[in-house]
Amino acid sequence: MRLLLISNSTNAGEEYLDYPKIEIRKFLGDKKVTGLFIPYAGVSITFDDYTKRVKERFNEVGHDIISIHDAEDPVSAVKNAEAIIVGGGNTWQLIKMIQDNQLIEAVREKVLNDTPYIGWSAGSNVACPTIKTTNDMPVVEPDSFNAFNLIKSQINPHYLDKNPDGHAGETREDRINEFLIANQDMSVLGLREGCMFRIEGDDISLIGTRPVRVFAYGKDPVELNAGDDFSNLI
Amino acid sequence: MRLLLISNSTNAGEEYLDYPKIEIRKFLGDKKVTGLFIPYAGVSITFDDYTKRVKERFNEVGHDIISIHDAEDPVSAVKNAEAIIVGGGNTWQLIKMIQDNQLIEAVREKVLNDTPYIGWSAGSNVACPTIKTTNDMPVVEPDSFNAFNLIKSQINPHYLDKNPDGHAGETREDRINEFLIANQDMSVLGLREGCMFRIEGDDISLIGTRPVRVFAYGKDPVELNAGDDFSNLI
Numbered sequence: 001m002r003l004l005l006i007s008n009s010t011n012a013g014e015e016y017l018d019y020p021k022i023e024i025r026k027f028l029g030d031k032k033v034t035g036l037f038i039p040y041a042g043v044s045i046t047f048d049d050y051t052k053r054v055k056e057r058f059n060e061v062g063h064d065i066i067s068i069h070d071a072e073d074p075v076s077a078v079k080n081a082e083a084i085i086v087g088g089g090n091t092w093q094l095i096k097m098i099q100d101n102q103l104i105e106a107v108r109e110k111v112l113n114d115t116p117y118i119g120w121s122a123g124s125n126v127a128c129p130t131i132k133t134t135n136d137m138p139v140v141e142p143d144s145f146n147a148f149n150l151i152k153s154q155i156n157p158h159y160l161d162k163n164p165d166g167h168a169g170e171t172r173e174d175r176i177n178e179f180l181i182a183n184q185d186m187s188v189l190g191l192r193e194g195c196m197f198r199i200e201g202d203d204i205s206l207i208g209t210r211p212v213r214v215f216a217y218g219k220d221p222v223e224l225n226a227g228d229d230f231s232n233l234i
Numbered sequence: 235m236r237l238l239l240i241s242n243s244t245n246a247g248e249e250y251l252d253y254p255k256i257e258i259r260k261f262l263g264d265k266k267v268t269g270l271f272i273p274y275a276g277v278s279i280t281f282d283d284y285t286k287r288v289k290e291r292f293n294e295v296g297h298d299i300i301s302i303h304d305a306e307d308p309v310s311a312v313k314n315a316e317a318i319i320v321g322g323g324n325t326w327q328l329i330k331m332i333q334d335n336q337l338i339e340a341v342r343e344k345v346l347n348d349t350p351y352i353g354w355s356a357g358s359n360v361a362c363p364t365i366k367t368t369n370d371m372p373v374v375e376p377d378s379f380n381a382f383n384l385i386k387s388q389i390n391p392h393y394l395d396k397n398p399d400g401h402a403g404e405t406r407e408d409r410i411n412e413f414l415i416a417n418q419d420m421s422v423l424g425l426r427e428g429c430m431f432r433i434e435g436d437d438i439s440l441i442g443t444r445p446v447r448v449f450a451y452g453k454d455p456v457e458l459n460a461g462d463d464f465s466n467l468i
Contacts, residue, residue: 012400012401044408135404138366139417160403178277181278181373
């Protein structure tokens with residue numbers, strides 16, 4: 001299985017999808033790949049505009065995309081894809097449209113059979129067993145919280161250490177601790193912005209300059225760095 | 235209908251439920267009321283501990299609570315309640331347990347028949363038509379996103395103007411705009427910390443020193459202050 005799971009598309013102050021583009025190029029290789037883009041997480045951008053934006057960045061690094069929203073039969077489009085590319089946005093709309101279009105099993109089977117998968121933000125979240133560690137507002141109601149279930153743990157993308165000063169709402173860590181109490185057999189990977197996992201079968205690496213904060217029920221959180229062993233978690 | 239819908243239990247640096255306690259006393263009146271407390275949103279606190287904490291604060295202002303988790307029949311407990319008090323925590327566990335215990339209709343009917351309702355944070359969110367404007371992590375999966383539907387709009391509690399510096403994730407306003415695109419006939423009331431709505435039939439007042447940010451599809455957000463007219467929104 002080959003996955004590139006990216007925390008966020010864009011770091012503050014940078015161009016869209018700029019910081020991960022070199023890793024996307026390396027992950028897809030030197031030969032041009034035309035990936036199937038799933039833009040369903042785009043709520044405040046049209047699927048056409050979203051596809052254009054992502055296509056430009058992929059072209060820049062020698063690759064290309066076509067979008068599933070232009071396909072007559074989304075399941076066939078998945079079956080024929082050279083790579084699966086799932087963009088960020090709203091996780092709830094993303095998973096709802098994935099489920100409505102019967103894509104859970106199609107994508108899962110395809111990726112288990114070694115078609116490369118690239119996701120960022122919501123697109124990394126749906127690679128997990130469920131979407132229960134999303135940060136997004138539940139603006140639509142999907143049939144279920146189940147997702148592609150490609151890795152063992154839950155990623156929390158855009159992992160954030162602190163609230164703004166003076167804000168009394170739960171911190172991200174508080175929220176993840178609630179998840180663990182309700183889901184005691186799961187681990188959560190707090191993937192900070194600017195970071196990603198590259199998974200090549202059993203070879204799992206963290207790329208980025210910040211550690212991942214790993215949460216498990218009844219244990220103190222642990223910070224793991226690039227070079228550490230993630231094999232029990234992914 | 236009588237509702238006191240509070241953004242948050244506790245302001246940063248203050249004691250639990252301290253800032254709203256005087257408004258709770260005024261809302262319940264001079265004669266001692268023993269409210270029915272619904273502690274289901276408590277995930278990282280036991281229901282017993284949560285109840286004790288809230289009871290202390292209510293006692294301080296001359297009122298009392300009993301908790302629904304101590305009742306043999308939760309629906310009967312609602313039917314016999316002098317007031318309904320719904321505490322904050324995780325909105326998902328709260329709505330799931332409300333639904334699992336068949337309380338949606340029971341509470342709605344009771345409150346429509348003028349039993350006072352007090353909610354804070356998640357407890358204000360469930361007074362709305364749905365929980366689709368929660369900030370909480372979906373740690374458990376409820377049967378539906380439908381809630382008590384006591385007011386016309388969606389409250390976003392703990393409304394927050396900015397992300398921490400350097401964080402590229404969606405702002406609260408971005409998330410609410412996604413909600414509006416997906417739910418174009420609804421309005422959202424961004425209720426900042428330290429603020430609450432007091433609703434006495436048609437008499438609706440905002441209490442607190444900060445304005446409410448009001449969002450509607452296709453319109454610029456508006457800031458409404460104490461003294462402004464909320465009758466079209468609540």
